[in-house]
Amino acid sequence: MTPPEIRQVIIDILERIAPDEDLSNLDDAVSFREQMELDSMDFLDIVMELRKQYRVQIPESDYEHLGSMNSTVEYLTPLLKDA
Amino acid sequence: MSGDLQDRNRVVITGVGLTAPNGDSLSEYRANLLAGKSGVVPFETRYVKQPVLAGVCNFDEFRYQKRKERRRGTRAGSVSIYCANEAIQDAGLDWGNVSKDRVGVYLGITEHGNVETENEIFEIAQFDYDTKVWSHHHNPRTVANNPAGEVTLNLKITGPHLTVGAACAAGNAGFIYGLQMLRLDEVDVAIAGGVSESIHTFGIFASFASQGALAWNEDASKASRPFDVNRNGIVVSEGGAICTLERLPDALARGAKIYGEIVGYAMNSDAADFVLPVASRQAECVRLALKRAGLTPDDIDIVSSHATATEQGDIEESRALKEVFGDRPSLAINNTKSFIGHAMGAAGALELMGNIPSFEDRVAHATINLDEQDPRCELRQIVANRPRHMEKVEYILNNSFGMLGINSVVIVKKFPQELGGVYA
Numbered sequence: 130m131t132p133p134e135i136r137q138v139i140i141d142i143l144e145r146i147a148p149d150e151d152l153s154n155l156d157d158a159v160s161f162r163e164q165m166e167l168d169s170m171d172f173l174d175i176v177m178e179l180r181k182q183y184r185v186q187i188p189e190s191d192y193e194h195l196g197s198m199n200s201t202v203e204y205l206t207p208l209l210k211d212a
Numbered sequence: 213m214s215g216d217l218q219d220r221n222r223v224v225i226t227g228v229g230l231t232a233p234n235g236d237s238l239s240e241y242r243a244n245l246l247a248g249k250s251g252v253v254p255f256e257t258r259y260v261k262q263p264v265l266a267g268v269c270n271f272d273e274f275r276y277q278k279r280k281e282r283r284r285g286t287r288a289g290s291v292s293i294y295c296a297n298e299a300i301q302d303a304g305l306d307w308g309n310v311s312k313d314r315v316g317v318y319l320g321i322t323e324h325g326n327v328e329t330e331n332e333i334f335e336i337a338q339f340d341y342d343t344k345v346w347s348h349h350h351n352p353r354t355v356a357n358n359p360a361g362e363v364t365l366n367l368k369i370t371g372p373h374l375t376v377g378a379a380c381a382a383g384n385a386g387f388i389y390g391l392q393m394l395r396l397d398e399v400d401v402a403i404a405g406g407v408s409e410s411i412h413t414f415g416i417f418a419s420f421a422s423q424g425a426l427a428w429n430e431d432a433s434k435a436s437r438p439f440d441v442n443r444n445g446i447v448v449s450e451g452g453a454i455c456t457l458e459r460l461p462d463a464l465a466r467g468a469k470i471y472g473e474i475v476g477y478a479m480n481s482d483a484a485d486f487v488l489p490v491a492s493r494q495a496e497c498v499r500l501a502l503k504r505a506g507l508t509p510d511d512i513d514i515v516s517s518h519a520t521a522t523e524q525g526d527i528e529e530s531r532a533l534k535e536v537f538g539d540r541p542s543l544a545i546n547n548t549k550s551f552i553g554h555a556m557g558a559a560g561a562l563e564l565m566g567n568i569p570s571f572e573d574r575v576a577h578a579t580i581n582l583d584e585q586d587p588r589c590e591l592r593q594i595v596a597n598r599p600r601h602m603e604k605v606e607y608i609l610n611n612s613f614g615m616l617g618i619n620s621v622v623i624v625k626k627f628p629q630e631l632g633g634v635y636a
Contacts, residue, residue: 148279170284173348181345 130209135202138182138209139175146174157198179205183212217631218461223391223402224627225471225568226463227303227456229295232562233267233449233552237298241562242569244551245577246599250433251552252447258334258414262421265432266411267449267553277366286328286353287409287450289362291558292319295454296363296403303456303468305401307367316399317360317373318389319454320382320406322556322614324375325354326413359407371399379614380518381479382406383453383560384622388477390457400462405454406561416448416556423487425522427553436554437581438519438547439526439589446520447553453561469634471568472608472624476505482617488524491531494619498536498609501621509537511607512623514576515545515593516563518611520554529611530589539592544576544602546595551580560612564622570605571626572635 130138136157143152143165150165161167172195179185185208187195194204214222228238233251235241244251255266273282273290276297282290296317300307332350339345352358360373372393378385383406390404410416420426427445429435437443455471463470478500482490502509515533519526537543548563549555555562570576582596610622627633 146280146283148283166280170348177345177347181339186344 130212132202132206135205135209136198139198139201142175142178146171155198160196161198183209185209217464220397220459220461221395222460222473223394223457224460224463224473225455225624226458226468227299227301227305228453228471228565228568229298229300229302230451230453230562230565231269231271231291231294232451232555233269236269236271238565238569241566245548245566246575248578248580248597249551250436250580251449252432252435254432255411257411257417258330260414260417260421263428264417265427265429265435265447267447267451267555268411269451281366284349285362286358287412288321288324288359288407291407291409291450291452292359292363292454293366295405295407295452296367299403299454299456300367305456310401312368313370314400315369315371316390316393316402317363317369318386318393318402318404319360319363319375320378320384320386320557320561321356321359321375322379322382322408322410324356324358326415327409328353330413330415363403378620379616379618380554380556380559381612381614381618381620382557383562383564384477384610384612384620385479386561387455387457387474387622388479388620391474391477394457394459400458402457403454404457405452406558407452407454408450408556408558410556411448411450420446420448427521434581436521436550438517438521438550438579439530439585439591439594440521440582441584441586443521443526445522449553449555451552451555451558451562453558453565464632468632470627470632471634472571473627474622475625476501476507476623477621478504479618479620482619484617487615489528489613490617491528491535493617494529494532494611494613495535497619497621498532498611501609501623505623507607507623510540512537512543512609513602513605514567514570514608515543516567516608516610517545517547518613519547520549526586527588529613530591534590537593541593542603543593544595544600545591545593546576547579548577550582560610560620563612564608564610564624567608567610568624569635570602570608574602574605576600576602
């Protein structure tokens, strides 16, 4: 997948786990938590969805890369390049 | 029973919120009970090959709950949040100024957690049983206090909350527990009742089917047939009924409307069998509730029966009622399950609430689908198929029994309108 495709995957996941949020003005450079009501259980949902959909295993030590859209896409790009 | 209006042991019902398969408010539900309208419909459930019927609720989950809250929580939590919010609004409580640490939530449940566990097993089965895809939401969804806890999260209640696991006696048990906590002065408002999400587990249908106790009828509305010779088992339903309970002096002080006073209650155990009921213990439970209320059997106007349309259950309850109440013709015995099926943890609470408006209209709602009464259910006072007009309705007695031999009875008295009673 290309970075734009990965971004869309994350948007789709966020729409499911935060259905009350308006994601149309999401700033990719700013952390999710500053823009949305997301807690640790929600981040685990992102990890779980990626595991289910793409069999990507994200170790706990790498969760810090999932802070913003830009950092998430950057982290996932090598992992999902063949997906 | 005391006549003292300042007696802090007197507990009254001041608000009602409910969702039933045939109504999402007390007025809609009552109207459909009087009109003979069933809420039983064909229902799809995972794995079970035979056709299944169920009582399905259609309340708006998002009236009081954000979509994210709903996604995180359970159907039982959603039912509870809807009913609790409706009850608080109905009670006219000035919620912003209510001390939330003095509010308790006590909800009866038959079971909890089966739905989420079945869902997770189904999910991991798609991944070759890899438990790494087992949801981190499983534990908070399946802890036994979940439905009551979701109510506290939604309404920012900081007082105590818990569920009361009491099989199908749970609806009454929720009311009883709330009343006891008010009498102990643990809380000032008890949000109490019963809820059920059971139709969302295939296991309950499959288990009743294996037991030979799952109802079926080509016409879904005719499937739930307590006391009828052609009954063939239980229709499983979901639902909830939750009331605000307050001590009488507190209710009077704030000018609350009062639906009725809980004047008697009892719980006991058969200590005999996992599933089969025992008439003599049920009769003891009814008598204990009457004794605590300072009443005799002749004082009761309506008995809301528990009968689920299983062979032995209906017969045993009939024996118990006959033993206590005899053949007095002025008594009305009815059955709400004939309309809505068996709402499990919500059953006792919904069935009591369906009868409460009788204080106003003096009508005992019917037991529908009673075409030919089983002669082994020797009750002459069953209100068959059409509502019965009553000379008076002062006392309603509500039976609710469950597996492992758990019995519960609640007696509600009409409250005088000149003192704040809702009903004339």
